[in-house]
Amino acid sequence: MIRIKSWKYIKLAFLTLMTVTTLITVGILAYLVFREDINKGYIVGEVDVEIEAFYEKDGIIQTIELDQVGGVVELNITDPNQLEHFNNFRVNIKVYSSVYTYLRVAVFEQFTLTYMTGEQKTIVAVVKDGFSSFAYNEDFYDNRLEDGFFYYKNKVKRNGDNSPLIVEFIGELPADDYHPIYESKYTLQVGFVVEAVQYLEGPKINWGLANPPWKEEEEW
Numbered sequence: 001m002i003r004i005k006s007w008k009y010i011k012l013a014f015l016t017l018m019t020v021t022t023l024i025t026v027g028i029l030a031y032l033v034f035r036e037d038i039n040k041g042y043i044v045g046e047v048d049v050e051i052e053a054f055y056e057k058d059g060i061i062q063t064i065e066l067d068q069v070g071g072v073v074e075l076n077i078t079d080p081n082q083l084e085h086f087n088n089f090r091v092n093i094k095v096y097s098s099v100y101t102y103l104r105v106a107v108f109e110q111f112t113l114t115y116m117t118g119e120q121k122t123i124v125a126v127v128k129d130g131f132s133s134f135a136y137n138e139d140f141y142d143n144r145l146e147d148g149f150f151y152y153k154n155k156v157k158r159n160g161d162n163s164p165l166i167v168e169f170i171g172e173l174p175a176d177d178y179h180p181i182y183e184s185k186y187t188l189q190v191g192f193v194v195e196a197v198q199y200l201e202g203p204k205i206n207w208g209l210a211n212p213p214w215k216e217e218e219e220w
Contacts, residue, residue, distance in 0.1 A: 045099030049196040052092040055083045056172070068089065074112075075188045077179055086179040086188060089134070091170040093152075093194065100155040102203055105140070105169060106148050106193040107131075114185050132188065135173045141214035151213055155199040 053064040053073060062083055064073055073130075078084045093103060111126040131144065140150040150169075158165050173179075203209045203220050212220055 015097060021086070034108045045198070047099065047101050047196050047198050047202075048096035049101065049103055049194055050094050050096070051105075051169075051192055051194050052094050052166075053192075054090050055085075055088045056090050057083050057085075057088040067200055069214070070190045072189055075190060077182045077186055077188050078184045080178065080181065086132075087173050087192075087217065089170060090168075090172070091192070093167040093169055094164040095156050095158055095167060095196075096164050097196065097198075099156050100199040101196050102152065102155055102199050103167075103194065103196040104149040104151045104207070106196075107144075108193070109135075109189045110189045112187050112189060126186070131191075133173075133177055133179065135169045135171045135177070137171060139167075140169065141212075143213045149195075153212070 050068065055062045060083060066073070073089070073167070074205055075089055076082050079085060080087055090094065093105070095101060095103070109132055111128045112123055113126045114121065114123045116122070136142070139154060140152050143149050143151055152167060156165055156167060197203055197206045199220060203212075210219075212218060
């Protein structure tokens with residue numbers, strides 16, 4: 001009987017914003033590695049994914065070091081000419097798994113308002129209806145209204161040369177869908193949770209999903 005490292009659960013960033021008088025409190029929960037051994041006759045393998053965020057405009061690419069920003073990215077929604085603007089934000093999932101893997105992604109977003117009272121700077125969370133119009137890859141099934149996640153509809157693993165497979169999550173917006181321009185006192189903060197499981201029994205055991213959300217009459 002072969003033992004397999006069944007799954008790795010990765011939570012890169014969890015965004016919690018609370019309205020306070022002088023700042024926004026950002027809470028981050030991270031589960032970097034969690035493994036469970038299952039005695040089954042499957043091929044031994046490893047499940048491993050990570051998120052890659054960057055800005056891209058006019059051939060210029062600027063990587064966002066998620067570790068340095070605590071997993072939370074503040075997007076400019078004021079000046080479309082700036083590289084750090086919403087329109088130029090991109091996100092990929094890098095798949096290092098040696099066995100076929102299913103993955104899902106949750107996006108947490110919060111509008112914020114900054115204003116001055118005398119010399120005191122105040123940042124507060126702002127309630128806004130609906131989701132932001134990122135250019136999500138259509139190969140991800142949007143199940144946010146049910147459980148908060150996007151599900152990638154294909155099982156994936158790394159390339160044959162052991163380099164990571166790049167899966168686009170947020171791509172380039174078409175010009176007619178550019179983000180509306182807000183006053184400079186507004187920004188948008190976004191954070192991500194990425195979960196990856198082995199395709200054999202992984203979604204059933206770890207997500208409690210007997211069938212894919214995008215086609216409930218079929219099996220994984």
